[in-house]
Amino acid sequence: MADSLGALSSLGLGSKGALSYSTIDKLKKADEASIITPIDNKITADKSKEAALDKLTTLLATLKGSTSALSYDTIYSQTSVTANGTSASATAQSGVNNQTITLNVNNIATNDIQESKSFASTTSTFTSSNDTLKFALQGGSSFSVNVEATTTISDLAQSINNNSNGTVSASILNVGGTNPYKLVIKSTATGASNAITVSSTGGGSAASDLSLTTVGSGAQDASFTYNGISVSRSSNDITDLITGVDIKLLSSGSTTIKISQDTQSLSDEVNSFITNYNNLIDNLNTTTSYNTETKKAGIFQGVSQIRDIQSSLNNQIFSFNVNGKFLSDFGITQNSAGHLQLDNATFQSVLSTNPQSIKDFFEGGTTNNPNDGLFVTLNNNLQSIFMNQNSEIPLYKSYLDTNLKNLNNQKTQQTQRLTDKYNILAKKFAAYDSIIANFNQASQSLQMQISSFINTKG
Numbered sequence: 001m002a003d004s005l006g007a008l009s010s011l012g013l014g015s016k017g018a019l020s021y022s023t024i025d026k027l028k029k030a031d032e033a034s035i036i037t038p039i040d041n042k043i044t045a046d047k048s049k050e051a052a053l054d055k056l057t058t059l060l061a062t063l064k065g066s067t068s069a070l071s072y073d074t075i076y077s078q079t080s081v082t083a084n085g086t087s088a089s090a091t092a093q094s095g096v097n098n099q100t101i102t103l104n105v106n107n108i109a110t111n112d113i114q115e116s117k118s119f120a121s122t123t124s125t126f127t128s129s130n131d132t133l134k135f136a137l138q139g140g141s142s143f144s145v146n147v148e149a150t151t152t153i154s155d156l157a158q159s160i161n162n163n164s165n166g167t168v169s170a171s172i173l174n175v176g177g178t179n180p181y182k183l184v185i186k187s188t189a190t191g192a193s194n195a196i197t198v199s200s201t202g203g204g205s206a207a208s209d210l211s212l213t214t215v216g217s218g219a220q221d222a223s224f225t226y227n228g229i230s231v232s233r234s235s236n237d238i239t240d241l242i243t244g245v246d247i248k249l250l251s252s253g254s255t256t257i258k259i260s261q262d263t264q265s266l267s268d269e270v271n272s273f274i275t276n277y278n279n280l281i282d283n284l285n286t287t288t289s290y291n292t293e294t295k296k297a298g299i300f301q302g303v304s305q306i307r308d309i310q311s312s313l314n315n316q317i318f319s320f321n322v323n324g325k326f327l328s329d330f331g332i333t334q335n336s337a338g339h340l341q342l343d344n345a346t347f348q349s350v351l352s353t354n355p356q357s358i359k360d361f362f363e364g365g366t367t368n369n370p371n372d373g374l375f376v377t378l379n380n381n382l383q384s385i386f387m388n389q390n391s392e393i394p395l396y397k398s399y400l401d402t403n404l405k406n407l408n409n410q411k412t413q414q415t416q417r418l419t420d421k422y423n424i425l426a427k428k429f430a431a432y433d434s435i436i437a438n439f440n441q442a443s444q445s446l447q448m449q450i451s452s453f454i455n456t457k458g
Contacts, residue, residue, distance in 0.1 A: 026092045028422045035418065039411045046404045052287055052299045053397055056306070057386055060279045060393070064382040066273035070375035075269060076359045078262035085255025088224075093244040094261045101242070101257040108249045109190035109236045112219035115196070117211035118179035119288065122172050126183075131204025135160070135168055135185075138219070139193030143167070147206050155185045160185060168196060169249055183210065184243040190443065191234025195219035222249050263351050266358070271342065273375075277313075280338045284310045305392040309385060316377055322361045322369045330358060 026388065069075055087105040115119040119126070128149050136142035145159040153172060160170035170185045187194035195218060200207040218303075221232045226241060233241075236249040287300040288307045300306040317327060317332065327333075331346030350358060360366050364373030372380070386393035 012261070025102065027425070028418060031418055031421075033413050036411060036429055039407055039414065043407045043411070046062070046400050046407065049299055050400050050404070052391070053400070056283055057393060058286070059276070059283055060309075060382060060386045063276040063280050064387075065374045066269060066276050067379040067382060069269050070273060070362055071363075071373075071379045073363065075266055076261075076355075076363060078265050080260050080262040080264070081253055082257075082258050082260075085253060087251050088247055088249050088255040088257065089257070090245055090247045090257045092246075094257055098245040098260045099258075101245075101247075101259070102227050102254070103224055103247070103249075103257065104254045105222070105252050106218075106292070107220065107223050107247050107252055109222035109234055110217055110220050111190050112187040112196045113215040114185050114196060114212040115173070116153070116183040118175070118177065119153055119181045119183075119452065120179050122154045122181055124181065125152055126156070127151070127204060127206040127209040128204060129204045131206035133206050134199050134201045135252035136197045136199070137167060137187065137193065138195040138197070141165075141167055145202065145226075146202070147204075151171050153181065153241070157183060164215060167194075184215075185212070188367030189234070190219070190222075190236065190425045192219055192221050193234060196234055203227060215399070224249065248316075249307060261355060263348075264353070266351070267344075267347070270332070270347065274342055281310060282340050282354045303396070305396045308392070312381060312385070313378070320377065325357070327361075327374065330361065384414060 001112075002246050030184040047313045074094055079092040079094060079096050081090050081092050083089055085103075086138060087401075090101070100425045116126070130148050132147070134142060138152065140275060143165065145156070145163050147159075150393050157170040157172055160168060163430050164170075167188055168185055169188060170183060173184045174180045175182055185198075187196055198210070198212055213225050221234050222236055222238075223230075223232050224232065231241065238247040241247060283304065287298040288303070288310075290296075290301050303433060317340075319380045320327065330350055331343035333341055333343070335341050356366070356368070360369040360373065362373045362375050364371050364376055383391075385391055388394070
């Protein structure tokens with residue numbers, strides 16, 4: 001206070017401290033306690049409510065994540081693929097029927113690989129005259145490269161790669177020994193139609209000079225049986241045998257592939273829903289409670305927008321039924337603490353014997369339940385509680401924001417009013433202090449005159 005009234009730094013001298021800054025500060029603090037502190041308390045309370053509301057919104061969003069996952073067909077149609085054997089593997093799209101596939105792979109599809117005779121270096125030439133080499137695939141495509149007596153095997157490899165349009169690749173391989181280098185050509189794709197024939201079409205002997213020989217079995221189609229039925233394919237990646245199932249042949253041998261419903265994902269999501277629901281209920285119980293013994297209230301005690309969330313959810317969860325079945329029929333019940341709990345044995349029994357009934361109840365939109373299922377209904381309800389523009393939670397958040405803004409404006413105004421008030425009071429104190437000082441001086445002067453007069457008479 002003294003700093004803001006620097007020009008009045010002598011305040012209190014005339015009144016001997018009665019009209020001082022200390023007195024003004026005490027008066028101002030009393031006013032602040034009665035006017036500013038209540039506003040500060042309201043601001044603190046509203047900020048605490050906003051923080052608590054943010055936490056509640058997070059819990060609602062987490063719960064909605066579970067209800068959303070349980071609202072869609074994907075989780076009920078996910079598949080699990082297991083393979084007994086190493087000759088093949090498979091993946092299955094959602095919704096593929098449960099089935100067992102037996103694959104007996106006679107041979108996998110292979111590329112055509114051919115190697116030349118050996119050469120001393122990568123710059124060795126291989127023919128004595130100009131020629132044209134034609135590379136033809138069994139399936140009908142072909143390309144040609146021109147060669148000369150000075151063409152090296154490295155030059156030839158480069159020409160093949162430049163002209164094959166990706167159907168054939170060529171490389172120089174160091175196999176060791178006295179003449180370690182060989183030209184190796186390979187069909188890019190597998191299957192019998194990709195067998196390579198190399199011929200000279202330019203009148204020379206370049207093809208025979210290379211002395212190309214086939215490595216391994218050459219280009220061949222995959223041959224296997226599917227549940228006893230003979231099948232052949234040019235590729236080892238088979239996507240057109242069973243709708244929604246991709247099979248990859250790996251080697252010869254037998255493999256049994258089992259495709260079944262992936263119940264683990266559904267079980268995990270149900271457990272997540274229960275955990276997220278219980279976390280939300282604990283928060284609501286704490287924030288809306290009132291302890292009659294301690295007289296302490298939760299931060300949202302009496303706030304209807306928050307209090308009604310629990311009853312709204314519970315009314316849907318425990319009254320929802322499909323063809324006379326309730327949530328408890330699937331092993332999900334409520335204990336005395338208001339928490340959901342899962343009887344896993346009951347749930348797994350229904351899941352293994354009648355998985356369709358779970359889909360009917362949880363998701364709906366099926367023949368047995370053409371209406372929305374429980375989790376579709378819950379998901380829509382949660383949407384209306386905290387996500388829509390006119391939902392309870394956003395409206396309450398807007399109310400708190402507006403109230404905080406008004407309280408801060410009110411605090412600013414009241415603080416300025418008190419500052420102005422005590423600036424004026426300090427100036428009045430200074431004037432009164434000056435008057436008192438003048439009276440004191442006059443009184444002292446009169447007293448001196450009286451004392452002088454008495455002494456003179458004596």
